Amino acid sequence: MKLVAAALLGLMLVAPAAIAAPKYVEAPPLAQVLDKTAVGDVAAGPVQVPLITWGGDIATIHANGNQAATARGSLFASEGLELNLVREDVFSKQVAAYLSGRSPYLRGTLGMLNLAADVLERDPRTRPVVIYQLTWSAGGDALVVKSGIGSAKDLRGKTLALQAYGPHVDYMTKILGDAGLSARDVKLRWLPDLTGTENAPLAAFQQADVDAAFLIIPDALVATSGGSVGTGAEDSVKGARILLSTKTANRIIADVYAVRSDYFNANRKTVESFVHGLMLGEEKLDALVRDKARRGAEYKAAMTAAAKLLLDSAQAVADAEGLYADAEFVGHAGNVEFFSNPNYPRGLETLTREAQGAFAAIGLTQGRAKLAAAGWDYDRLRQGLAATASAETQRFDQGQVAAVVTRRQQQGTLAEGELFSFEIFFEPNQNSFSADLYEQAFAKVVDLASTYGGALITVEGHSDPMAYLRDKKEGKPDVVLGRVKQSAKNLSLSRSVAVRDSIVAYAEGRDITLDPSQFAVVGHGISKPRGGLCGEDPCAPKNEREWRDNMRVEFRIIQVEAESDVFKPL
Amino acid sequence: MAHNRRRGGFAWVIVVAIAIFALSRCGDDDEPERAARGDRAPPTAAESYARAAANDSWPRLEEGARPEVAPDQLATVNYYVVLDGSGSMQAIECSGGVSKIEAAVAALRRFVGAVPADANLGLAAFDRADVTERVALATGNRDAFRAALDAVAAEGGTPLRSAISLGFERLTAQARRQLGYGEYHLVVVTDGVPDPSSEDPTRVIETIWADSPVVLHTIGFCIGEDHVLNRPGRSYYVAAESPDELQQGLGAVLAEAPSFDVATFPN
Numbered sequence: 001m002k003l004v005a006a007a008l009l010g011l012m013l014v015a016p017a018a019i020a021a022p023k024y025v026e027a028p029p030l031a032q033v034l035d036k037t038a039v040g041d042v043a044a045g046p047v048q049v050p051l052i053t054w055g056g057d058i059a060t061i062h063a064n065g066n067q068a069a070t071a072r073g074s075l076f077a078s079e080g081l082e083l084n085l086v087r088e089d090v091f092s093k094q095v096a097a098y099l100s101g102r103s104p105y106l107r108g109t110l111g112m113l114n115l116a117a118d119v120l121e122r123d124p125r126t127r128p129v130v131i132y133q134l135t136w137s138a139g140g141d142a143l144v145v146k147s148g149i150g151s152a153k154d155l156r157g158k159t160l161a162l163q164a165y166g167p168h169v170d171y172m173t174k175i176l177g178d179a180g181l182s183a184r185d186v187k188l189r190w191l192p193d194l195t196g197t198e199n200a201p202l203a204a205f206q207q208a209d210v211d212a213a214f215l216i217i218p219d220a221l222v223a224t225s226g227g228s229v230g231t232g233a234e235d236s237v238k239g240a241r242i243l244l245s246t247k248t249a250n251r252i253i254a255d256v257y258a259v260r261s262d263y264f265n266a267n268r269k270t271v272e273s274f275v276h277g278l279m280l281g282e283e284k285l286d287a288l289v290r291d292k293a294r295r296g297a298e299y300k301a302a303m304t305a306a307a308k309l310l311l312d313s314a315q316a317v318a319d320a321e322g323l324y325a326d327a328e329f330v331g332h333a334g335n336v337e338f339f340s341n342p343n344y345p346r347g348l349e350t351l352t353r354e355a356q357g358a359f360a361a362i363g364l365t366q367g368r369a370k371l372a373a374a375g376w377d378y379d380r381l382r383q384g385l386a387a388t389a390s391a392e393t394q395r396f397d398q399g400q401v402a403a404v405v406t407r408r409q410q411q412g413t414l415a416e417g418e419l420f421s422f423e424i425f426f427e428p429n430q431n432s433f434s435a436d437l438y439e440q441a442f443a444k445v446v447d448l449a450s451t452y453g454g455a456l457i458t459v460e461g462h463s464d465p466m467a468y469l470r471d472k473k474e475g476k477p478d479v480v481l482g483r484v485k486q487s488a489k490n491l492s493l494s495r496s497v498a499v500r501d502s503i504v505a506y507a508e509g510r511d512i513t514l515d516p517s518q519f520a521v522v523g524h525g526i527s528k529p530r531g532g533l534c535g536e537d538p539c540a541p542k543n544e545r546e547w548r549d550n551m552r553v554e555f556r557i558i559q560v561e562a563e564s565d566v567f568k569p570l
Numbered sequence: 571m572a573h574n575r576r577r578g579g580f581a582w583v584i585v586v587a588i589a590i591f592a593l594s595r596c597g598d599d600d601e602p603e604r605a606a607r608g609d610r611a612p613p614t615a616a617e618s619y620a621r622a623a624a625n626d627s628w629p630r631l632e633e634g635a636r637p638e639v640a641p642d643q644l645a646t647v648n649y650y651v652v653l654d655g656s657g658s659m660q661a662i663e664c665s666g667g668v669s670k671i672e673a674a675v676a677a678l679r680r681f682v683g684a685v686p687a688d689a690n691l692g693l694a695a696f697d698r699a700d701v702t703e704r705v706a707l708a709t710g711n712r713d714a715f716r717a718a719l720d721a722v723a724a725e726g727g728t729p730l731r732s733a734i735s736l737g738f739e740r741l742t743a744q745a746r747r748q749l750g751y752g753e754y755h756l757v758v759v760t761d762g763v764p765d766p767s768s769e770d771p772t773r774v775i776e777t778i779w780a781d782s783p784v785v786l787h788t789i790g791f792c793i794g795e796d797h798v799l800n801r802p803g804r805s806y807y808v809a810a811e812s813p814d815e816l817q818q819g820l821g822a823v824l825a826e827a828p829s830f831d832v833a834t835f836p837n
Contacts, residue, residue, distance in 0.1 A: 398641070399636040399637055399638075400636055402636065402637050402641070402749060403631060403636040403637060403749070406631055406637075406749045406750065407631045407633070409626065410626060410627055410630070410631060465623065468623065472621070477802070477803030477804070478618050478620040478621060478779065478803050478804050479620070479785060479786075479803060479804055479805055479806060481620040481621060482618075482619060482620030482783050482785065483753075483783075483785060485619075485620055485623060485783065486753060486754075486783040487753075489626070489750070489751060490645045490751055490752065490753070493644060493645060493751050494645065497641070497642075521641070523751060524626070525626070526623050527623060527624045527625070527626040528624070529623075533623070533624050536621060536622045536623060536624065536625075537623050538623055538624075
């Protein structure tokens with residue numbers, strides 16, 4: 001809370017500047033921005049490796065011996081490397097250094113790399129080879145909205161602010177796409193900065209004509225009065241709330257390293273050593289963090305170095321710790337999954353295809369370009385690592401999830417926190433839901449479950465109320481109607497369970513592992529007919545279409561970040 | 571430009587802001603407990619859980635409640651038997667030459683054999699040991715159930731309200747474990763009329779009808795149709811005048827719920 005208070009205070013100090021209208025920029029393709037940058041050969045001497053201010057980079061610093069120039073005895077030194085770590089958060093400057101040869105490496109999110117892919121591809125020497133995934137963003141970034149925007153589909157026609165060429169561009173296009181929208185359905189306001197200035201998305205969000213913004217989490221907390229609903233005081237925006245953070249959308253923003261093709265082809269062994277050192281660094285840092293009580297001095301040295309290199313202040317240890325907490329390191333197993341498993345729904349190829357398609361559609365890039373994978377021998381990279389198997393864990397407390405969902409069902413608040421929803425329909429008396437009939441819908445559920453790993457997915461069955469209505473019309477007694485009503489509830493639950501099981505089986509058939517704890521089954525029976533209620537009864541359908549509309553299973557992807565009880569403790 | 575810090579830096583603190591809404595039907599937190607005890611004020615004739623299609627409020631789940639059954643057991647069927655072991659059950663009338671309690675126990679022993687193995691079964695009785703639960707709702711307890719039947723020693727009055735309240739309370743608690751899914755049957759086997767001054771069960775019966783999907787089955791043994799538990803249309807009532815009819819009445823308890831999903835659109 002001290003940190004949040006400090007953030008609020010910091011923003012109060014710049015409040016007068018934040019009120020002023022920010023300076024928006026255009027976002028032409030990077031190929032145009034960097035049109036005049038000449039391509040040069042990679043410079044000799046210690047290899048310059050870019051960092052950006054992100055928790056994943058703390059492991060890189062740790063592997064380098066907690067300093068910018070590779071320290072003697074460090075993990076990278078043991079790999080025979082001599083590196084110079086240089087922070088560069090302005091991506092276009094990083095790309096310029098990469099093209100000119102000052103550094104063979106690029107460090108960014110995969111979305112940022114895709115923004116630059118066409119400019120990188122122009123010269124065969126600079127075609128990027130993606131060599132390593134550091135992390136997923138798992139809480140560090142957020143979509144913040146003003147009142148009146150209840151779910152992602154409500155963004156249609158709204159004005160969104162975000163940093164040009166920044167880490168949130170593919171985050172934005174993915175969310176819009178999953179809501180059935182595209183960037184053409186919204187008005188975009190591009191900002192030159194990400195945070196900390198009057199030309200950053202937070203400042204834009206404080207303007208009356210901006211409805212939503214993609215913010216880093218400290219700014220999101222400021223805008224929403226600490227993560228709840230903005231009060232309008234202390235730089236918060238009245239009514240603002242976090243619609244979706246990467247705690248929920250935890251498989252969209254992948255942080256990666258890429259290397260120039262010419263350097264990769266000439267120095268493959270060296271690049272592999274760099275990747276191996278990164279893996280070791282991540283693992284050693286993880287062990288150090290877990291054991292920080294006993295290894296206090298060592299831990300302090302690591303975080304102090306990170307604070308100095310990433311935040312320009314050795315005193316900013318708490319901020320460095322915050323950065324670390326917002327990143328989910330993927331390790332050896334995650335890299336195998338990301339680069340080598342063709343069925344992994346959130347792998348390099350899929351994310352690249354999604355991002356490039358969306359970027360080209362709105363003119364951010366000039367076409368598609370290949371982002372090649374290094375094709376490592378991951379068995380060889382396993383050497384010296386302690387943990388290389390991915391542990392399949394259940395992220396949600398299933399009992400708690402079921403209770404929360406049922407309570408919301410009773411209170412009529414199940415739709416609160418809804419991000420996306422869609423339905424499938426069934427025939428009378430249908431009790432099996434094979435993938436043959438519902439492949440498109442099941443694929444969508446698998447994609448959403450994989451992308452929004454921190455969201456709950458409710459599978460909600462509804463029953464046909466016709467028999468109940470007919471019994472009532474025929475004057476059947478209460479004791480019969482009650483049993484019919486309860487049977488409808490039970491049948492709708494069994495249908496939900498059947499659908500959930502079919503989806504899990506569908507995923508397993510494609511070598512995709514879903515977390516069954518992410519799914520909550522609900523049986524509404526006849527209590528929520530599509531046609532609404534007429535008095536205390538479901539409205540009688542007027543035609544066959546209305547009748548069939550009741551026979552449905554509804555999927556709802558729900559943000560439950562505030563319901564901490566539903567998450568299993570790590 | 572100030573350092574362009576990408577993300578993070580501050581602890582990811584979310585202020586928990588879960589609005590706890592009152593249920594649309596009842597704003598009183600104690601309502602379900604009262605309902606389970608049968609302390610509810612008598613409802614008006616218009617109120618019926620069965621007739622309010624959108625009313626899905628039973629059982630009320632409290633903050634922090636969680637299911638205690640496996641997901642594949644949420645729809646389990648529950649039978650809770652209330653056996654009258656009052657003194658009048660010692661009489662030998664319309665029971666084939668044995669005492670009524672012996673006939674009832676024999677019928678219930680056969681009934682137990684017919685209850686599906688995956689259904690929960692429980693027993694409460696009132697006899698010389700007053701009203702107590704003899705067997706908790708569970709599967710795999712059939713031998714204990716039979717033994718408890720054999721141990722009923724007929725004596726004393728007819729505290730029907732207390733016994734039915736106990737059964738409803740147990741079914742309500744089980745419904746919380748099953749999140750309201752499943753079936754809930756309260757089966758009362760009795761030969762007597764309660765003392766209206768101390769044990770009038772009207773209120774609890776009205777509460778069951780108004781607030782829950784619990785199905786009340788009463789087997790009135792040798793007492794004809796004129797019984798306080800005979801609520802035409804609101805509960806099932808069988809006037810058993812012989813051991814065979816008693817057995818048939820119990821058999822009817824196990825009949826499947828009416829089918830409702832065969833829908834033909836009435837164009």
